[in-house]
Amino acid sequence: MTITTIGTISITITTGNYNATSLINWLNSYFATTYPAISMTFTLNSSTGKITMTANQSFSVLTTSTCIRVLGLSGDTLTSTSNALILPNPCDTSGPRTILIKLPDFQSNSFNVTNRDVLTFKSIPIVVPPFGLIYYQNVDNSEMVIKTTMDKNSIEILLTDENNNVLNFNGIDWTMAFEVKNYKRYSPQINYSSSLETFVPDETTYNEV
Incomplete structure (x- = not known):
């Protein structure tokens, strides 16, 4: 996930099996610990399954983000309105x-x-x-x-x-x-010489006049 705010921030989600709740908890903990100055928080709408991102300043989610289906991104650059952004699609942690x-x-x-x-x-x-x-x-x-x-x-x-x-x-x-x-398709060797036919199926010669 790549975000621009005070600068370009690239986040690598730790490998694991997440559901929506544990993924939201991981993201909130990560931003609170690593980037406390921007006050980035994630919440999940249990009715729509969509994630809302909020901060204390404007921000954008860039197209270089690769967790499109997981977070519910669109693949396009998404920009916050009034320091908030509702991601366009439901998050999908089904794998x-x-x-x-x-x-x-x-x-x-x-x-x-x-x-x-x-x-x-x-x-x-x-x-x-x-x-x-x-x-x-x-x-x-x-x-x-x-x-x-x-x-x-x-x-x-x-x-x-x-x-x-x-x-x-x-x-x-x-x-x-x-x-x-x-x-394997068997391809016999057949030699024609006048009226003489020589047939060699498996190194055994049969002559027929």
Whole structure:
């Protein structure tokens, strides 16, 4: 979050799982301790879910702020009126709703409607509370066909949320298991010489006249 008031202030919210109340408490404590001169306070409207910022002087929230969805920003520069600013959108501390598993080196045979790409291998919904264990098993045994003509010794796996933000597990251990089936199209070597056909399927020669 970036604010201009007596100068440009950049605030990095400590990594953690917040709800709206704990986030408001953190912000108020941070400004009271770090920037007491501007008397910046945050309050939450329980009916609208929107945050109101107040100070003892005018201020602006800049477009360089990255916590847009969390605080309810718009992505545009927001300027206070009479030293107060009601953020335009409800704050959202729910975090990612989906884990998208992407394979940038490959393309699937189907178009992912939600993410609008052909790189998403699987979408895993997050339906557990904060600090809960996310467990997913492919119980329907569905398969994703990946088209490629390359031989790969390694596979890049990219994990993003539904907004294509790369996920940061913040040091938490995670594991995934994949079953890979490799199918190759058989291309026999056929040589034609007059009426003689030579067919070599697997180093065994069959001649037919």
